[in-house]
Amino acid sequence: MEKTGSPNDQNTFVHHAEAVWDQREPYGPTGFRGVFISSYAALCAAFAALGGMVFGYDQGVVSVVLVMPQFLARFPRVSETASGAGFWKGLLTAMIELGALIGALNQGWVADKISRKYSIVVAVIVFTVGSILQTASVDYAMLIVGRVIGGIGIGMLSMVAPLYISEISPPEIRGALLVLEELSIVAGICIAYWITYGTRYMGGEWSWRLPFLLQMIPSTVLGLGILFLPFSPRWLASRGRDDEALQSLGKLRQLPVMDQRVQQEWFDIRAEVAFHRQTSVIKHPNLQSKSTTNSIKLELVSWTDCFRKGCWRRTHVGVGIMFFQQFVGINALIYYSPTLFETMGLNYSMQLIMSGVLNVTQLIGVGTSLWTIDRFGRRPLLLWGSFFMTVSHLIIAVFVGKYNKHWTDHRGPGWASVAFLLFYMLSFGSTWGPVPWAMPSEIFPSSLRAKGVALSTCSNWFNNFIIGLITPPLVQNTGFGAYTFFAIFCLLSLVWTFFFVPETRGRTLEQMDHVFKDINGEEEEARRHAIEAEIIADHHRAQNSRGKDQNMLREP
Numbered sequence: 001m002e003k004t005g006s007p008n009d010q011n012t013f014v015h016h017a018e019a020v021w022d023q024r025e026p027y028g029p030t031g032f033r034g035v036f037i038s039s040y041a042a043l044c045a046a047f048a049a050l051g052g053m054v055f056g057y058d059q060g061v062v063s064v065v066l067v068m069p070q071f072l073a074r075f076p077r078v079s080e081t082a083s084g085a086g087f088w089k090g091l092l093t094a095m096i097e098l099g100a101l102i103g104a105l106n107q108g109w110v111a112d113k114i115s116r117k118y119s120i121v122v123a124v125i126v127f128t129v130g131s132i133l134q135t136a137s138v139d140y141a142m143l144i145v146g147r148v149i150g151g152i153g154i155g156m157l158s159m160v161a162p163l164y165i166s167e168i169s170p171p172e173i174r175g176a177l178l179v180l181e182e183l184s185i186v187a188g189i190c191i192a193y194w195i196t197y198g199t200r201y202m203g204g205e206w207s208w209r210l211p212f213l214l215q216m217i218p219s220t221v222l223g224l225g226i227l228f229l230p231f232s233p234r235w236l237a238s239r240g241r242d243d244e245a246l247q248s249l250g251k252l253r254q255l256p257v258m259d260q261r262v263q264q265e266w267f268d269i270r271a272e273v274a275f276h277r278q279t280s281v282i283k284h285p286n287l288q289s290k291s292t293t294n295s296i297k298l299e300l301v302s303w304t305d306c307f308r309k310g311c312w313r314r315t316h317v318g319v320g321i322m323f324f325q326q327f328v329g330i331n332a333l334i335y336y337s338p339t340l341f342e343t344m345g346l347n348y349s350m351q352l353i354m355s356g357v358l359n360v361t362q363l364i365g366v367g368t369s370l371w372t373i374d375r376f377g378r379r380p381l382l383l384w385g386s387f388f389m390t391v392s393h394l395i396i397a398v399f400v401g402k403y404n405k406h407w408t409d410h411r412g413p414g415w416a417s418v419a420f421l422l423f424y425m426l427s428f429g430s431t432w433g434p435v436p437w438a439m440p441s442e443i444f445p446s447s448l449r450a451k452g453v454a455l456s457t458c459s460n461w462f463n464n465f466i467i468g469l470i471t472p473p474l475v476q477n478t479g480f481g482a483y484t485f486f487a488i489f490c491l492l493s494l495v496w497t498f499f500f501v502p503e504t505r506g507r508t509l510e511q512m513d514h515v516f517k518d519i520n521g522e523e524e525e526a527r528r529h530a531i532e533a534e535i536i537a538d539h540h541r542a543q544n545s546r547g548k549d550q551n552m553l554r555e556p
Contacts, residue, residue, distance in 0.1 A: 027170040027253060027261055030506065031374035034173040041252045042177060044229050045165040049180040050222040051120065051157035052437075054127060054215065056188025058096065058154060060359070061211045064196035064352070066092075071208040077140050086472075088140070094465055095144055099130075099151020100158065101461040107156040108454030109299060116164040116232045116450075123160065124223030127153025128216055135212040153219075159457040163450060166441035167232040168252050171508045175373035178438035179366065185437075186363045186429065188218075193356050234509065237269045238446050245269060267535055268510040269446070274531045275513075276447040279310065306452055311445065313516045317501055318440035318456035321382075324493040325436040326463035328389055329486025330428055331471050333396075333421055334358065341418075354418075361422050365429020377505035378435050379497065385431025386494035392424035393487035401480030432493070436460070442504050443512050 028037030035042045065071050066089060072079040078089040103126070111119040130150025137143040162181045169177045196211045230252060236245035246266050250257035257263075280298075281288055283305070287298040306315045334355075341351040372381060399417045403410045444452030474482040502515050512518075 024264060025261055026172050027255075028172060030172045032173075032176050032371040034170070034374070035176055035370075038170050038173055038253065040254050041168055041170060042173070044168055044252065045177040046180055047222070047225055047229065048120070048161050048164050049184040050218050050225075051123070051161035052181040052184030053188035053191075054219045054222070055154045055158050056185035056190075057192040057215045057218065058150065058188075059185075060189035060192025061196055061215065062093065062096075063355075064193060064200065065208045065211065068196075068200050068208050070200075070203075070205055074137075074205055074208075075140050075143065090468070090472075092140075092144065092147060093468060095147040096151040096154065097461050097465040097468065099148040099153075100155030101458055101465070103152035103155025103157075104159040104454055104457040104461060105155075106152075106454075107159045108303075108451040110156070111160050111163060111450040112235075112238075115235050116160055116167065117226055117229065119160050120157065120164065120226045121223050123153050123156035124219050125153075126156065127219050128223075129153075131212060131216045131219070135209050155457070155461060158460075159454050160450075162437055162441040163453045164232055166438075166509065167234040167449075168230070170253065171506055173374060174442065175378065175438055175505060176370050178441065179369045179373055179434040182434035182437045183363070183366045183370070186359065186366050186433070190356070190359045190363055193359055197352055197356065233266075234269055234273075234446055234449075237273045242266075242270055263539075265508070267532075267539070268508055270535055271528070271532050272510040272513070273446050274535070275528050276445045278527060278531070280305075280447060302448060303451055306444075306448055306455060310518045311448055311452070313500075313518070314443045314445075314512070315452060315455060317443060318452055319459040320496060321436040321439055321501065322456050322460035323463050324489065324496065325432055325460065326467045327486070327489040328386070328428065328432055328493055329393060329483070329489065330432075331464075331467050333424055358422065358425050361425040362429035362433065365426040365431075366433050368430045369434045372430065373434065373438065374505060377503050378439060379501055379503045381431040381435055382497045382501060383494055385427055385435075386490050386497060388427040389424055389432070390487050390490040390494070392420045392427065393483045393490055395420050396424075397480040397483035397487065400483060404479050439501075439504060442507075442509060443516070445513065446509070449509075 028034040066078065076082055078085055078092060082088070103123070107119060107123065110122060114122070127150055130146050130148070130153055133142060133146030134150060135146075137146055162178055165177050165181065166174060192211060192215070195214065196208075199207045199210050201207075202210070230248045231244070233245040233248040233252065236242075236248060246257050246262070249266055249269075250259070250262050253259070253262055253265075255262050280302070284298060284301055287294045287301065305311055341354050369381065396417050399413045399420075403413045440453050440456035441449070471482070474485060478485075504512070504515060507515055
């Protein structure tokens, strides 16, 4: 039964870091079951997650296209027989990451300026231009330009999609809805992989042009469909559009705007926005006047605020979790798997099939986190994931070190390596795959959320680029040493998570000040209480005014 009316003044605001349902009536069950209760928010999140599918699809396409004879005939520079082929192939792969780094970094101010919703449209337009250039490429230079532009669009989408999802989600199911981003990424990889696996049988250049063309379908659907979804209520509140924020919140929660739970969340959002706006005035008093110069300066110094007191712990977690996502070695195993399959005597077609099986295994792992991330929390998933991946790396390192030159005589250890390779993919997919995409968009304050998520996403793309550079020579020159190297980072990720990553399960976005202990001292606590008291007073004044108006209408 719905509860309507004014929230109890004593229980309106949360001043602790515990799960919100310990104090308030929840919107519904936690985790995957709650998705069906908050179906509209879940559908909006699933639609926004198409941005992840665009990113994943591009990764899946390139992995197969680069070995297609039809593609190599058009671009002989990346053929194995060409001089410097390794460099040109690496450059082709790296350009998407360079573009994504640029796109993610710039999307922070775009998402703040024109809204999360419209910034997705801008990202789709940029990506579409890049896709057209890649599809129509007639030489290597044109392909590179298309990859860079497409990468900018992908970087923008990879930053803003989880940001939008986090800001529209109820706290009880926010983790499950954020998992949709990683689920879409891996689903895109799988879809692209198997599409390209089929198109390689086509004669002529459409064998590789068609997969590039098809990636525009999900991006176009996203760009047009997002226009019909609601604005983020938190973005609306940050622009001073409080009444619109309330209407958007009621629509997303499928409840009347006077429902007690909706009112409480609305109060939380307004209080958090007002507190951080007041904090900005205290920190930067000389930049508050409305002028173009001051606006630019305030925009620039707000980036530095991410590294100052009140936010640096969150930036450390956001950037660090993306660093470890890349350095736990996911790309090392994906890179070496075709070689391992080849040395075991599998033919070319079976090597491609087994590589596709790896992607499906990761997809299954990500699928399990739809239930586990809000059931058990983010920290336990990261800790257990680090442990299982460390074990997998060490066992594979032993087998590679002992049988690397004699796989054909030791099929048993070879298949055992494949088994642990699959186990690693399952472990990564269910833990370090989805959680690093979920947490950064949860932890930053409203005034710095877009910038904080942008920095975290840039960390992912930059470290992805570094791993792409160091993995091939590591595997080629050190053999089992590469897996020992990544096992050490898996162990370090466990230690880092234990000491630095707090639990965000069940907490509202507005509780993160308490989760990260960023309300320091009596003065800040008093300021927050004063803001909350003013919001309650405004609410009562508005109620009294409505009551008087209704009484006047009843009078004869």
